[in-house]
Amino acid sequence: MRFIIYAVFGICVSVSSAVPVSLANPGAETVSPTDPEMPADMSTYTSPGGRAVFSRDTAVRRSGAASFHINNLGHPEQPDSGHSALFEFTITTVQGLTYEVSAFVKTKAASEAGLQIRGTASAFDIPGQPRETISGDSDWTRVSVSVSPTEADTSFRVFMFLPGRGEAWFDDIEVNDNFETIVGAMFGDLQARLLELREHAIGPDPLLSAGERKTIEAALADVDRVATGDFLGMGRDELQGRRESVDTMLREFDREISIRGAVAAVRRQTGSDPDVLLGFARSTERVFLRDQPLPPLATAVGQILAVRGEREAIQLVILPLTEDLTDIKISVGELRSDNGVISESAVSINPVGSVQIKQPGSNFYPVESAYVGWWPDPLLPNFSFDVARGEAQAVWLAVRIPRDAVPGTYRGRIAVRPSNADEMETKLEVTVADVELPERWHFRNLLCFDDDGYGPLIYKDAWTDAMRRKFIDFLLDRRINIGGLSGQSQKRITLDEMMEFSARGQNVIFAYQFWGEQRMHDADGKPFTELPKSNNDTMPGTGPVKLREWIPKLKAAGLYDRALVYGWDERGPEFYPDIRVAAELLSHEFPGLPLMMAGVDGSCGTNSTLAGLDNIIYMPLMPYWDPVAAQQAQANGNEVWWYTIYWTIEHHLIRSRLIPWQTYKVGADGFLIWAMNRWTGERNKAPLSGKQIRTEWDPLLDGSIPNSTAMYVYPGADGPISSLRLENFADGIEDYDLLQAAKAIVAALEQTGKDPELARLLRHAIAIDDGFVRNALEYSVDPVVLAAHRQHLIDALVVARRELKK
Numbered sequence: 001m002r003f004i005i006y007a008v009f010g011i012c013v014s015v016s017s018a019v020p021v022s023l024a025n026p027g028a029e030t031v032s033p034t035d036p037e038m039p040a041d042m043s044t045y046t047s048p049g050g051r052a053v054f055s056r057d058t059a060v061r062r063s064g065a066a067s068f069h070i071n072n073l074g075h076p077e078q079p080d081s082g083h084s085a086l087f088e089f090t091i092t093t094v095q096g097l098t099y100e101v102s103a104f105v106k107t108k109a110a111s112e113a114g115l116q117i118r119g120t121a122s123a124f125d126i127p128g129q130p131r132e133t134i135s136g137d138s139d140w141t142r143v144s145v146s147v148s149p150t151e152a153d154t155s156f157r158v159f160m161f162l163p164g165r166g167e168a169w170f171d172d173i174e175v176n177d178n179f180e181t182i183v184g185a186m187f188g189d190l191q192a193r194l195l196e197l198r199e200h201a202i203g204p205d206p207l208l209s210a211g212e213r214k215t216i217e218a219a220l221a222d223v224d225r226v227a228t229g230d231f232l233g234m235g236r237d238e239l240q241g242r243r244e245s246v247d248t249m250l251r252e253f254d255r256e257i258s259i260r261g262a263v264a265a266v267r268r269q270t271g272s273d274p275d276v277l278l279g280f281a282r283s284t285e286r287v288f289l290r291d292q293p294l295p296p297l298a299t300a301v302g303q304i305l306a307v308r309g310e311r312e313a314i315q316l317v318i319l320p321l322t323e324d325l326t327d328i329k330i331s332v333g334e335l336r337s338d339n340g341v342i343s344e345s346a347v348s349i350n351p352v353g354s355v356q357i358k359q360p361g362s363n364f365y366p367v368e369s370a371y372v373g374w375w376p377d378p379l380l381p382n383f384s385f386d387v388a389r390g391e392a393q394a395v396w397l398a399v400r401i402p403r404d405a406v407p408g409t410y411r412g413r414i415a416v417r418p419s420n421a422d423e424m425e426t427k428l429e430v431t432v433a434d435v436e437l438p439e440r441w442h443f444r445n446l447l448c449f450d451d452d453g454y455g456p457l458i459y460k461d462a463w464t465d466a467m468r469r470k471f472i473d474f475l476l477d478r479r480i481n482i483g484g485l486s487g488q489s490q491k492r493i494t495l496d497e498m499m500e501f502s503a504r505g506q507n508v509i510f511a512y513q514f515w516g517e518q519r520m521h522d523a524d525g526k527p528f529t530e531l532p533k534s535n536n537d538t539m540p541g542t543g544p545v546k547l548r549e550w551i552p553k554l555k556a557a558g559l560y561d562r563a564l565v566y567g568w569d570e571r572g573p574e575f576y577p578d579i580r581v582a583a584e585l586l587s588h589e590f591p592g593l594p595l596m597m598a599g600v601d602g603s604c605g606t607n608s609t610l611a612g613l614d615n616i617i618y619m620p621l622m623p624y625w626d627p628v629a630a631q632q633a634q635a636n637g638n639e640v641w642w643y644t645i646y647w648t649i650e651h652h653l654i655r656s657r658l659i660p661w662q663t664y665k666v667g668a669d670g671f672l673i674w675a676m677n678r679w680t681g682e683r684n685k686a687p688l689s690g691k692q693i694r695t696e697w698d699p700l701l702d703g704s705i706p707n708s709t710a711m712y713v714y715p716g717a718d719g720p721i722s723s724l725r726l727e728n729f730a731d732g733i734e735d736y737d738l739l740q741a742a743k744a745i746v747a748a749l750e751q752t753g754k755d756p757e758l759a760r761l762l763r764h765a766i767a768i769d770d771g772f773v774r775n776a777l778e779y780s781v782d783p784v785v786l787a788a789h790r791q792h793l794i795d796a797l798v799v800a801r802r803e804l805k806k
Helices: 179-201 210-227 236-270 451-464 466-478 487-492 493-505 543-554 571-588 627-635 654-667 724-752 756-766 785-806
Strands: 045-046 051-057 065-075 085-092 099-119 131-147 155-162 167-177 276-282 302-308 311-320 326-334 349-355 372-377 385-387 393-400 406-415 424-436 507-512 563-566 617-618 641-642 671-673 714-716 719-721
Touching: 045 051, 051 085, 051 385, 065 085, 065 155, 131 563, 155 167, 179 210, 179 236, 210 236, 210 349, 236 276, 276 424, 276 617, 302 311, 302 393, 302 785, 311 326, 311 385, 311 406, 326 349, 372 724, 393 724, 406 654, 451 466, 451 487, 451 507, 466 719, 487 507, 507 543, 563 641, 641 654, 654 671, 654 724, 654 785, 724 756, 724 785
Parallel strands: 302 424, 507 563, 641 671
Antiparallel strands: 045 085, 051 065, 065 167, 085 155, 099 131, 099 155, 099 167, 276 311, 311 393, 326 385, 326 406, 349 372, 349 393, 406 424, 714 719
16 A cells, blocks of 8 residues: 655745736737748638638737738638638636636728637637627727636637638737636635545544645645635746645545545455455446546445346456556356346456547546546457556446346356466346337437548558448447448448348438538529539439439338438538528428538527528537527427537546437437547557557547547457447437337326326436536536436336336
8 A cells, every 4th residue: 555645835825916828929029930921929720712811910010010910812712701711829728717818909891800719628619609809990999808717628729810801900919817816716626625635534444644644734734825815925837836736636645545445345344455456436437547536446246237138337447456467367257146147248348448648638528637648448359468556457347138138136256367366256246127228229329430431541451341340230239320421431331231220220321411512503693403413422423313212212111211411511601592492402302301410500490591491400519509499490390419529538438428318308309420430640550459458549639629539439450449438328328218218108108198107207217307417518427326317217117117017
């Protein structure tokens, strides 16, 4: 057992009055070392297809020697479209602060120009917010925006932007924060955490030593002085460093307390301390190899609750306390109850691998930690592995419950066999409820597996039909639909394949896609009278040939209601006239076939020129979900899905399982993410070997939206390597299908008027309270809360099955 000793020096600090955050080049005074016409320390961006000239203007300036100048020339073929041009710089943030960014702006013939901020988390990483602009011909005008980062925010980007034609100048940029005014509150949070920690050093059987208690007391005394406003001369960098130091100490203590608590539990059970700690963590919790706090560990037995036909998991945790363990082999025997047996072949065993995060990512959503280091994610094939002393290695144990399993509690043995120590064993207990997972898929999803896009890039000649098929079977086994936004996939997937996928449960058929900027008017502005041909349509002929071949056959197979067409991805109002023409033509030729669009029209057709088109599937970003607009659109006959572009490793793992619960709560008709196998990156040139705990995979990928958004299945040398995120999502899909099963029973009972008490019980079980899930951004990350809701749902379904049998 190790002991934590930190040297905590006295904090006697005083903070002077607020001063601006230091900026490298706030007034364009410094010239770029590579281009004499450009300012230093600024990057630029122009929307695809647009044209803009960026410069350091010495003739027009508010103060000093120069200003930042943008001349936006727009798109040569689309003069009225909003092609943006902007200067950009980044500010590193401190949790808990509020920042104000200001600049002086001058415009000429500009529809709009000003400041906009994009952050790294939900608080303000929503396009269009926050921003302040001016327009027309305006002299120097001060504009400002304010943001309050959450704990997920590590930085934010400031855009000096001009979203349409015209000219704009920017000068005298300032960034101010309120560090000096709220430092006491920031240290007050540390104070509360230290007081809670101190409780573990008090009592008849404390988990912390007397020396560690002294360390805590010293830290607490120093933090108390800052929290109560006793500041004597320390600057913000030193204060922030001290805060981070105490936070690190607290995390170290949290991990150690978890370990010591589990050891104490074993001591109570056996009378002695173990050399190796064997415990269990929930499937919705991460177990870090080192550095980060561990979740509570159950040491007596691993317990799983499942229904027939479901896959449910738990994590075995192996933590050597006295010496390294080598060449560990894991096996699980058959599971037996009084009335049945679940074969050992129904149990999958996957050591949890880790990927190294080297820089915090950008996120809409709250993150588990800003930790830079090894994060658990890939679920490796079962192989023998080593665990160093003091490290915690998780092993994913998932049990597929046979549909004919007899309800009851099944027990089995888990064997842990290192080559350098005696064999150890622990117990697994699986309670099978008298409920069956619906065979019909209810959760409509598109995770957009890009088979022939990314497959050949990573596998090269090994991307064979057989390898591709392994991934397809893997996804269908998890109720994940095949198909999506990839043009290569659309060219590859055949109608016969889609028929087969549908027979296995697939409930969304991605039948056709129009490109993002497809125009539906000719050069004279007249609307098309026929649907155009997609660039993904490889069949000979004009018009949507593939669609015209697929639709009659889908109708004949009874699958027409699963089909959809996609187009105009994340396009703005300038494309609404084209979308309307396409929707009307689609409705005329293929009545009932919907047109799906992501990120188009936040009003869902309730307050735009798309109103009245009931064959459109609207799809706002998850944080954009407007319940009033969505419900009105659904009442008008439209489906409303939602989608995300941010779903990264750093998010709380439980979020992956909750996405289907969130979808149910808000009433969205489906969920989409733009890719699920984004196998990119300079370091990711070959499939994973699957034989290393610390894997060679780089989660940064290509640097776009790190870490590993749109990447949930790893390319293994022998086929798919799943992830903690994907398995939790798949478990969430099964939860959603149970919710829908209960909802269907309620509807049937209400229609007949029978058994109102049972209907009330089920209604209560499927009612998701705000304390559990409120929306995409507000949800409980406590796995106990999820487990309680799931238990309640399953218990209600057990009662329903029993009562309906009568």
